[in-house]
Amino acid sequence: MGKLMKKNKVVMVFFDILVLILSIIGGLAILNNSHYAMELLYQRIGLFEVGLILVMYLIFYKIFSLDKMIWRKISVHETIRIGLANIMAFLSCMVIIIIRNDELIGTRAMIVITGLNVLLQLAVRFVVRYYYDKKERVAVKGKKLQSILIYGAGSAGQMILNEISRNNEYGYKVIGFIDDNPNLKNSIIYSVPVLGSIDDIEKVVKKYAVECVFVAMPSQPLNTQKEIINKLVKIGVDVKTVESAQKLIQNKNLKNSLRKIEISDLLNRPEIVIDDMGIFKQLDGQRILVTGAGGSIGSELVRQVIKYSPESLILLDINENSLYEIQQELKMLMRSGDIPNIDIKAVITSIRDFDALECLFKREKPTIVFHAAAHKHVPLMEYVPKEAIKNNIFGTKNLIDLSDQNNVKLFVNISTDKAVNPTNIMGATKRFNEMMLQSKDANSKTKYVAVRFGNVLGSNGSVVPLFRKQIEQGGPVTVTHPDIIRYFMTIPEAVSLILQATAYANGGEIFVLDMGKPVKILNLAEQVIKLSGFQPYTEIEIKFTGLRPGEKLYEELLMSEEGLKKTDNNLIYIANPIVNDSESIVESLKTLESLLLMEDSEISMNLHRVVPTYSHKEKNNEK
Secondary structure, eight states: OHHHHHHHHHHHHHHHHHHHHHHHHHHHHHHHTOSOHHHHHHHHOOHHHHHHHHHHHHHHHHHTTGGGOOGGGOOHHHHHHHHHHHHHHHHHHHHHHHHHTOOSSOHHHHHHHHHHHHHHHHHHHHHHHHHHHHHHHHHHTTSOOEEEEEEOOSHHHHHHHHHHHHOGGGOEEEEEEEOSOGGGTTOEETTEEBOOOGGGHHHHHHHTTOOEEEEOOTTSOHHHHHHHHHHHHHHTOEEEEESOHHHHHHHOOHHHHEEEOOGGGGOOOOOOOOOHHHHHHHHTTOEEEEETTTSHHHHHHHHHHGGGOOSEEEEEESOHHHHHHHHHHHHHHHHTTSSOOOEEEEEEOOTTOHHHHHHHHHHHOOSEEEEOOOOOOHHHHHHOHHHHIIIIIIHHHHHHHHHHHTTOSEEEEEOOGGGSSOOSHHHHHHHHHHHHHHHHHTTOSSEEEEEEOOEEETOTTOHHHHHHHHHHTTOOEEESOTTOEEOEEEHHHHHHHHHHHHHTOOSSOEEEEOOOSOEEHHHHHHHHHHHTTOOBTTTBOEEEOOOOTTOOSSOOSSOTTOOEEEOSSTTEEEEOOOOOOHHHHHHHHHHHHHHTTSOHHHHHHHGGGTOTTOOOGGGTTTO
């Protein structure tokens, strides 16, 4: 491929030299109204003048990268470069000619030669473009072109139009622009009309049978973009977006620059602003242990933490495959120079194994622990409460105790909104962990904090991947209840706020993340179906299955006895602590050990003895 490109460059340079020589001969013939241009060449111009013209013009061809142009893609931009290269070469030649007081060639001759040269260069290139365009049109003839609208008539939208116009292989036919600037309505941009604003889009889509809308307005605020995308999805048209005009330039390929709309694009969430310097001060040069490092939250923690220059990262997980994947991902990013080259260790072990953890703490000496390892699946844990208690509570206790014994500076526990007035085993174990670490914080040099938030989109076992799988199988999409609502944020959003919360940690806090407005799961299911290219109810059925064991219609982020304090970030709050003395926690742990000897049903009925806010599922289905 490299040799072929080099060969093509040589051919292009040869053609430009040939065109320049023909321009010199042709210019002299025009000026002298003579067919004996070659004779005039010897009579009027010496070898120095011919050499000067050739050398100066070739120098400026190189400066303006004419040798790197793709002739079959020539457009206005390339035409301007050719014109500028010739003008600069003309001026340089004239300066030298004037300094030498050279009478063999005059200004008039140089103007004609340069003008003719520009015309011939452009003519050759446009002939090549016409040839390839015709070839492509023949190739796509009979192929149905996809009718598209471009939302946004600014620079990004115009770049998309130009790219589609230059390349028939994309298979797109641009019907027109949509833009909310009233001054642009009914105007024409590169022969393409502006058909209206967002208010006209449904009418335009139906009138022109539009199949897809490209949203090209990267400079607009995120919430404005989300509102527009939501309206487009409701119409039932396919939607793609370009993140930035710069990306379009870098990729040099439209399909690599456009991405399909994800469900996260539809969430009406506030834009997150992070104090990077505050996080950097907390994490820079630290030895950081992440438990559950192969999971959805754990792996994203690892990706974001590494950007703040820790001394080392210890990745701990019981799942060898997911741990291996994140380890390899980090190695690739380090090799490419995208992240700092730091010491990374992957450790396969269980948080239940105290002895293995103790060896790890003594060997690696972590200074900060992010604890994301847990059993999180609500319905499954209802059937195996012993496993939930062993892993979520006693596994966490191992890490809390070892952090205290090994002088860890900061311990961050990843909690959940299901810990608030829990109605399921998983939520109850998470609430007990909050109580346990607040109790420990009061008697330790280690700062213990928890970060509490709701559901994250796309995490393992979450609802959106389940919906997608059901749609792939032809449906039905299952929703437990028509009125069930949940709070959602994306995994990167949640993790960036977790890291921001650590910068505010003084010890003992439960940080509560602002999850935005709650989302009705039924509406979410309808949107996922539409994003998959189907219509809900008619093409993909939605079936209601009833609330599962331990499931509530709504989740809460705060208990009634907790109040909230603001932080410097308007998306992070601190729940006022509820004091749990260490003696009561010790007694509760003994009770939990005794519960492990009981039957599963008895555990569920007695868990309120250690988590007073826990409500057994049989009392709870009305919520």
